[in-house]
Amino acid sequence: IILLVATFNMKNSYSPANPKNWIRKAEATKELIQKRKLDVIGTQELTPRTKDYLEKRLEDYIFVGESRGSASISDEYNSILLKKEVFDLLDTKTYSLSNDINKKGGRFLLDFFPRICTVAHTLYEGHNYLIINTHLDNLFSYNRKLQLEVLSKIIRLEKGSKEDIIIMGDFNMHLTGDLKKFEKQNKLVDAVLSTLGSSFREFDRKQPIDHIFIPEDTMKVDNVLYDTKKYNGINPSDHYIAIAEVSRKK
Numbered sequence: 001i002i003l004l005v006a007t008f009n010m011k012n013s014y015s016p017a018n019p020k021n022w023i024r025k026a027e028a029t030k031e032l033i034q035k036r037k038l039d040v041i042g043t044q045e046l047t048p049r050t051k052d053y054l055e056k057r058l059e060d061y062i063f064v065g066e067s068r069g070s071a072s073i074s075d076e077y078n079s080i081l082l083k084k085e086v087f088d089l090l091d092t093k094t095y096s097l098s099n100d101i102n103k104k105g106g107r108f109l110l111d112f113f114p115r116i117c118t119v120a121h122t123l124y125e126g127h128n129y130l131i132i133n134t135h136l137d138n139l140f141s142y143n144r145k146l147q148l149e150v151l152s153k154i155i156r157l158e159k160g161s162k163e164d165i166i167i168m169g170d171f172n173m174h175l176t177g178d179l180k181k182f183e184k185q186n187k188l189v190d191a192v193l194s195t196l197g198s199s200f201r202e203f204d205r206k207q208p209i210d211h212i213f214i215p216e217d218t219m220k221v222d223n224v225l226y227d228t229k230k231y232n233g234i235n236p237s238d239h240y241i242a243i244a245e246v247s248r249k250k
Helices: 022-036 048-055 141-158 177-185
Strands: 002-009 040-044 061-064 080-083 088-096 116-124 127-135 163-170 188-190 210-215 219-227 241-248
Touching: 002 022, 002 163, 002 210, 022 048, 022 241, 040 127, 040 163, 048 061, 061 088, 080 116, 080 127, 088 141, 116 141, 127 141, 141 163, 141 177, 177 188, 210 219, 210 241
Parallel strands: 002 040, 127 163
Antiparallel strands: 002 241, 040 080, 061 080, 088 116, 116 127, 163 210, 188 210, 219 241
16 A cells, blocks of 8 residues: 655745735646645645635545634645545544644634644545644744644544554654654654755755654655646745655555
8 A cells, every 4th residue: 555645835825925826826736736646635824715726626635624713814724635536534623733622713822823733534445544734833942842742632632543643744843852752752753854855945944844754663655755846837835845655564
């Protein structure tokens, strides 16, 4: 069983730094996803209008997840896109990364935006997968630490005994310190190698801030890459999409 798993920060379509022709970026994203034939994609900065545009055109995918419930110009989905012919969706929920995980719009002190994670229980080829997608705070390391603790709590709450976890997202941090601790505590391994370099196209942060975690005991990484190409004549985002080819250990 081989799965193509991706994490992609699509860039907020309302950002002042974003070109007014956001539709071109949405179209480039659509072309990228279709060309790569991805099985599952975790999205960040997916705004309502971009989601609506893509959902009508990517008919092979189920879009899973609710928005974080902030103001319209800063609202965001951490949608998980599941290829219909690959996954059966069993259940899904969107949690708040705050003191009250069930409160839409909840946030920690100093959080500029609410932060969320989308959870999907899925079935593929007789195996159950708990797929989680998130986007952590971009300003304060202390807030990211708190959000990682909540994420671990959600894993304990949601994970079934026979489920394998796949977690993707823009963690806004390298695989050191608190994120390394999170990886170890949850018995995961990061598929996005530090040797790939910065996953942020427009600023060299030396190492990835976008990550894909898989269970260290039951799954392995066969290949991983950034897609650095232009689609529709432009870069789809200010982040590279990270794509991991993963399979089950024998």
